[in-house]
Amino acid sequence: MWTELLPIGRSSVSGGYRRHAWTGADVDCRAWFEAQARSRGLGFEVDRNGNQWAWLGDPTAGDAVVTGSHLDSVPDGGAFDGPLGVVSSFAALDELHARKAQPTRPLAIVNFGDEEGARFGLACVGSRLAAGQLTPEKARELVDADGVGLPQAMENAGYDPGAIGPDPERLARIGAFVELHVEQGRSLDLTGDAIGIASSIWPHGRWRFDFHGEANHAGTTRLEDRRDPMLSYADTVLAARREARLAGALATFGKVSVEPNGVNAIASLVRGWLDSRAADQETLDRVVAGIEQAAYERGARDGIDVRVTRESFTPVVEFEHALRDEVAKLLGGVVPVLPTGAGHDAGILSASVPTAMLFVRNPTGVSHSPAETAAEEDCLAGVTALADVLEGLACS
Amino acid sequence: MWTELLPIGRSSVSGGYRRHAWTGADVDCRAWFEAQARSRGLGFEVDRNGNQWAWLGDPTAGDAVVTGSHLDSVPDGGAFDGPLGVVSSFAALDELHARKAQPTRPLAIVNFGDEEGARFGLACVGSRLAAGQLTPEKARELVDADGVGLPQAMENAGYDPGAIGPDPERLARIGAFVELHVEQGRSLDLTGDAIGIASSIWPHGRWRFDFHGEANHAGTTRLEDRRDPMLSYADTVLAARREARLAGALATFGKVSVEPNGVNAIASLVRGWLDSRAADQETLDRVVAGIEQAAYERGARDGIDVRVTRESFTPVVEFEHALRDEVAKLLGGVVPVLPTGAGHDAGILSASVPTAMLFVRNPTGVSHSPAETAAEEDCLAGVTALADVLEGLACS
Numbered sequence: 099m100w101t102e103l104l105p106i107g108r109s110s111v112s113g114g115y116r117r118h119a120w121t122g123a124d125v126d127c128r129a130w131f132e133a134q135a136r137s138r139g140l141g142f143e144v145d146r147n148g149n150q151w152a153w154l155g156d157p158t159a160g161d162a163v164v165t166g167s168h169l170d171s172v173p174d175g176g177a178f179d180g181p182l183g184v185v186s187s188f189a190a191l192d193e194l195h196a197r198k199a200q201p202t203r204p205l206a207i208v209n210f211g212d213e214e215g216a217r218f219g220l221a222c223v224g225s226r227l228a229a230g231q232l233t234p235e236k237a238r239e240l241v242d243a244d245g246v247g248l249p250q251a252m253e254n255a256g257y258d259p260g261a262i263g264p265d266p267e268r269l270a271r272i273g274a275f276v277e278l279h280v281e282q283g284r285s286l287d288l289t290g291d292a293i294g295i296a297s298s299i300w301p302h303g304r305w306r307f308d309f310h311g312e313a314n315h316a317g318t319t320r321l322e323d324r325r326d327p328m329l330s331y332a333d334t335v336l337a338a339r340r341e342a343r344l345a346g347a348l349a350t351f352g353k354v355s356v357e358p359n360g361v362n363a364i365a366s367l368v369r370g371w372l373d374s375r376a377a378d379q380e381t382l383d384r385v386v387a388g389i390e391q392a393a394y395e396r397g398a399r400d401g402i403d404v405r406v407t408r409e410s411f412t413p414v415v416e417f418e419h420a421l422r423d424e425v426a427k428l429l430g431g432v433v434p435v436l437p438t439g440a441g442h443d444a445g446i447l448s449a450s451v452p453t454a455m456l457f458v459r460n461p462t463g464v465s466h467s468p469a470e471t472a473a474e475e476d477c478l479a480g481v482t483a484l485a486d487v488l489e490g491l492a493c494s
Numbered sequence: 495m496w497t498e499l500l501p502i503g504r505s506s507v508s509g510g511y512r513r514h515a516w517t518g519a520d521v522d523c524r525a526w527f528e529a530q531a532r533s534r535g536l537g538f539e540v541d542r543n544g545n546q547w548a549w550l551g552d553p554t555a556g557d558a559v560v561t562g563s564h565l566d567s568v569p570d571g572g573a574f575d576g577p578l579g580v581v582s583s584f585a586a587l588d589e590l591h592a593r594k595a596q597p598t599r600p601l602a603i604v605n606f607g608d609e610e611g612a613r614f615g616l617a618c619v620g621s622r623l624a625a626g627q628l629t630p631e632k633a634r635e636l637v638d639a640d641g642v643g644l645p646q647a648m649e650n651a652g653y654d655p656g657a658i659g660p661d662p663e664r665l666a667r668i669g670a671f672v673e674l675h676v677e678q679g680r681s682l683d684l685t686g687d688a689i690g691i692a693s694s695i696w697p698h699g700r701w702r703f704d705f706h707g708e709a710n711h712a713g714t715t716r717l718e719d720r721r722d723p724m725l726s727y728a729d730t731v732l733a734a735r736r737e738a739r740l741a742g743a744l745a746t747f748g749k750v751s752v753e754p755n756g757v758n759a760i761a762s763l764v765r766g767w768l769d770s771r772a773a774d775q776e777t778l779d780r781v782v783a784g785i786e787q788a789a790y791e792r793g794a795r796d797g798i799d800v801r802v803t804r805e806s807f808t809p810v811v812e813f814e815h816a817l818r819d820e821v822a823k824l825l826g827g828v829v830p831v832l833p834t835g836a837g838h839d840a841g842i843l844s845a846s847v848p849t850a851m852l853f854v855r856n857p858t859g860v861s862h863s864p865a866e867t868a869a870e871e872d873c874l875a876g877v878t879a880l881a882d883v884l885e886g887l888a889c890s
Contacts, residue, residue, distance in 0.1 A: 114709075114754070173754035174709060174762070216756055282714035302713055304757050313510075313570060313863035316746035316769040317698055317835040318678035321739055323859055328731055328747050335728035343717055350712035351724050353757045354750055358510070358569035360612055361700050361749045361767040363862040366570070371757040373712040439713040463719055466759040467709035 100185050103130055103169075104177060114174030114468035119212035119223070120148075120251040127169040127181075128255075131209045134188050140207070145268060146261040147227040148211040148252060154191060155204035161273035162204040163492040165190065165484060168213035168224075168443060175214070176470020178280040182458060184209055186278045186481045193485035199493040203273065210443040217242045217251070219304070220410050225443035229450050230264035237262055269450045274421055274491055277444040278456040278484050280472050284463035285436045292479040295426055296417055296455035298437045299445040301382050302375035303411035307334060307393055310403040313358060313366035324364055325401035328356075330393065331368040337392030338372060347376035347385045348439055371409075375439040379414060415445040421452040428490035429483055440465075456483055496581050499526055499565075500573060510570030510864035515608035515619070516544075516647040523565040523577075527605045530584050536603070541664060542657040543623040544607045544648060550587060551600035557669035558600040559888040561586065561880060564609035564620075564839060571610070572866020574676040578854060580605055582674045582877045589881035595889040599669065606839040613638045613647070615700070616806050621839040625846050626660035633658055665846045670817055670887055673840040674852040674880050676868050680859035681832045688875040690830045691822055692813055692851035695841040697778050698771035699807035703730060703789055706799040709754060709762035720760055721797035724752070726789065727764040733788030734768060743772035743781045744835055767805075771835040775810060811841040817848040824886035825879055836861075852879055 107115050107123025117123040128150060135142040135152030143151050151157070167183025187207040194201075211224030218240035226232035238259070240248040249259035286294050309327035335351045342349035353371040372389060376382035390406050397404035426433055436457070444455045458480040464470050503511050503519025513519040524546060531538040531548035539547050547553070563579025583603040590597075607620030614636035622628035634655070636644040645655035682690050705723035731747045738745035749767040768785060772778035786802050793800035822829055832853070840851045854876040860866050 112753075172756045172759050174756075174759075179711075214758075219757065221758070282711040283716065284719065300713070312860070312865070314859075315575075315678040315836060315861035315863075316748055317696070317744060317771050317837065318861060319744075319859060320679065321735070321744070323680065326735075326746070328750075329735055332728035332731035335724055336732075339717070339722075339725055348713060348715075348717070350722070350758075350760055352712055352752070352759045352761050353755045354724075354752050356748070356750050357508075358571075358862075359749050360568045360570075360610075360862065361615065362610070362617070362746075362769050363568050363570075363748045364746055365748050366863065373758050375713050440711060441713065463710075463715060464708070465711035465714060466756070467711075467762065469708070 099134065099188060103127065103181055103185065106130065107171065109174065112174045112468050115171040115177065116173055117169060117171040118217040119170050120255040124170055125255050128209070131169065131184065138191065145228065146263065146265055147224050148257045149224045149228065150209040152207040153204060154206070155201055157204060157206065158271065159204050160271045162206055162271055163488060164206045164208055164272050164275045165278065165488060166208035167277050167279060168210045170212055170214050170216070172214045172216045172466045174468055175466055176468060178470055178472050179282070179465055180213060182280045182472065182477065183278040186477070186484050189481040190485040190488055193481060194489055194493065197489065199489045201492050202494045203492040205488060205492050213443055218248055221441050222443055222446045225446040227262055228265040228269060229446050230266070231446055231449070234263040272451045275444060275447050275451050275453045276425065276456065276484070276487055277442060278458065278480055279442060280465065280470070281457040281460040282438065282440045282465035284460065286434065286457060286459040287461050287463065289434050291434050292459050292476045293429065293483045294434045294436050294457040295422060296438055296457065297435045298417060299415040299441060300375045300377055300437060300439045301379050301412060301414040302439065302441055304409045305372040305374070305386060306407045306409050307370045307372060308405040309368045309397060311364070311366055311401065314364040316362045316364050319364060326364050327368040327402045328365050330397045330400045330402040330404065331370050333396040334370065334389060334393040338389045341385045341388040342374070345376060345381050345385045347374065347381055349374040349385055349389060377437065412441050412445060415448050417448055417454055418452045421454045425454045425487050428487050456480065495530065495584060499523065499577055499581065502526065503567065505570065508570045508864050511567040511573065512569055513565060513567040514613040515566050516651040520566055521651050524605070527565065527580065534587065541624065542659065542661055543620050544653045545620045545624065546605040548603040549600060550602070551597055553600060553602065554667065555600050556667045558602055558667055559884060560602045560604055560668050560671045561673065561884060562604035563673050563675060564606045566608055566610050566612070568610045568612045568862045570864055571862055572864060574866055574868050575678065575861055576609060578676045578868065578873065579674040582873070582880050585877040586881040586884055589877060590885055590889065593885065595885045597888050598890045599888040601884060601888050609839055614644055617837050618839055618842045621842040623658055624661040624665060625842050626662070627842060627845070630659040668847045671840060671843050671847050671849045672821065672852065672880070672883055673838060674854065674876055675838060676861065676866070677853040677856040678834065678836045678861035680856065682830065682853060682855040683857050683859065685830050687830050688855050688872045689825065689879045690832050690853040691818060692834055692853065693831045694813060694833045695811040695837060696771045696773055696833060696835045697775050697808060697810040698835065698837055700805045701768040701770070701782060702803045702805050703766045703768060704801045705764045705793060707760070707762060707797065710760045712758045712760050715760060722760050723764040723796070723798045724761050726793045726796045726798040726800065727766050729792040730766065730785060730789040734785045737781045737784040738770070741772060741777050741781045743770065743777055745770040745781055745785060773833065808837050808841060811844050813844055813850055814848045817850045821850045821883050824883050852876065
């Protein structure tokens, strides 16, 4: 099962994955999901937002226990972020079958579309649409770097963009959602545990910093006549690290676009995207305000017009304590409970449905990279843990 | 003549030009050149390196007086950098015709290919090849951002890449080369002169700085576990400005490429291109060494592997004093003589042929930008000056 998925959308150069939403690689991953569902005799359906579902039992009965994750990736992402949760879900169902467990509640596996937001710049589009946290109007305005809109991209992949929007009836039929995910830090490695449970997701967001200067000849323009936005950008990158360090938060510039981007031309525009996260809202606000302040101040010195746009934002998510405690009990009660800085579909769903997350140890902490890895025995421990949770919640 | 050339390769968004070597826009510019030559009954030919020539008189007679410049542009370049020299050359020949001047030496206009190096990263490819300052082997290895090699690009444009290489016979037939160019600084504006003469071209070059770090999740990786190359890059950008300011030189990072360039991924690789120039070799060496030192030091702090590659270099060019003095005399002797930081085909040719340059005032100093401009009366003064020089050098 895992080996069939591995080659899809993998770059032969970097070894990383480029499974961006609605691309050929994503379509191939989706075909894999459907084949896994059908080969087990599970009921297969695609919801109005393009999320895929595999059902054991009656989808309309209500109080369903749902597990799953996503199959798309960031640019040059790793093999585990997302797919580990989906593959483990199918494996856990196989384990329940082997245990001859008798489901008393409907069970389902879901593959949420466009979790990473690598193509259209907004994360968790599939779950946000379903949960009513993204309007279909806003979703239809999303455009990728090549100018292709989300509706066109869905259509090209063979999906109908006409029906996208909130899906409250579907969510109302879910009694619990449990997402298994590879940890994207080293907490479990440091405590020596294979499995952990999520306590909360840090508030996080993306801000676009536009530094508008003046294009000019790099070989003839006196330094004092320049309005070079690269200087303001560079200073802001360093300010972001400083503000994050002082606040115990995270702040990263990982994406840049430059115009005209010529070796012998001073840039006219440098656009940098800030990703920032913190344990609480107040700290995050303070960090981002500090970075903005630094950008404006340096911009004023360099003659640069600085504009900051918040492109997305997700408030703090505290997972429901009742379900979290039940999951912990089902795992024997000695499982570490830890917060994460990463957004997940589980974070989106938690506003509408009781939700919990399991993490599988990441020995290096590396994620969003071809070097992302997890030990086979930890992955198998994850499958057992997920099967234990599903059995405890949904089987007699 | 000018108005026919203006729309070619112009972006409707930025208003800037994208006439990159061997693209459709370049082919259109070349068709314009050929039509201008033929409409005046000039002999038209393309040399082995794809440079275009328009001849008045016998090309093989020797001791020719050649003028001209280039028609290609940087990304979003201005209308004057290059084309002003070519258009003024045709206009100056028209002026000689109107004056009924009788040429005693062959006259020619040249359009050198790929002066800006916007596509393949190396400037003055056409003149470098002709002058033997770039081997055909090296030229054939040049590849653009889409992976298209120079030979393929030439072929796609309808030119034969098989014969590229040094052209000493052709250069030996040239007695003097005079290039007219819009000034790319504000020296003439500050002194209040419409026309100037070049004394020298600063030594200049391009260095690629590769900062190799480790891709990771921007939302979960602790600051102390990161190897973020964006920080080292940012620090080096600021160091470049500092070193240049202290030395009275120029240093610019105007082009960047980032991998994987995702908002929520710490970069694995940031590649920045440094353009640096100074009045003399020793100063330039000191500036670049200072920037490299800063990059290595910061890289060591950030856990970044820094590699610096010199991609191109042009030593100082001191234009021949005899021709320069003669040109000054032909212009009445009160013309300012000024150095420039910009590379030109004239700088390449000066190693093989007596060469001079005329500059036309740039009222804002802005160049390599859609905002580049020159006053119509200054452009007409440039044509008159060039006609005076050609008449003085080549007519009885």
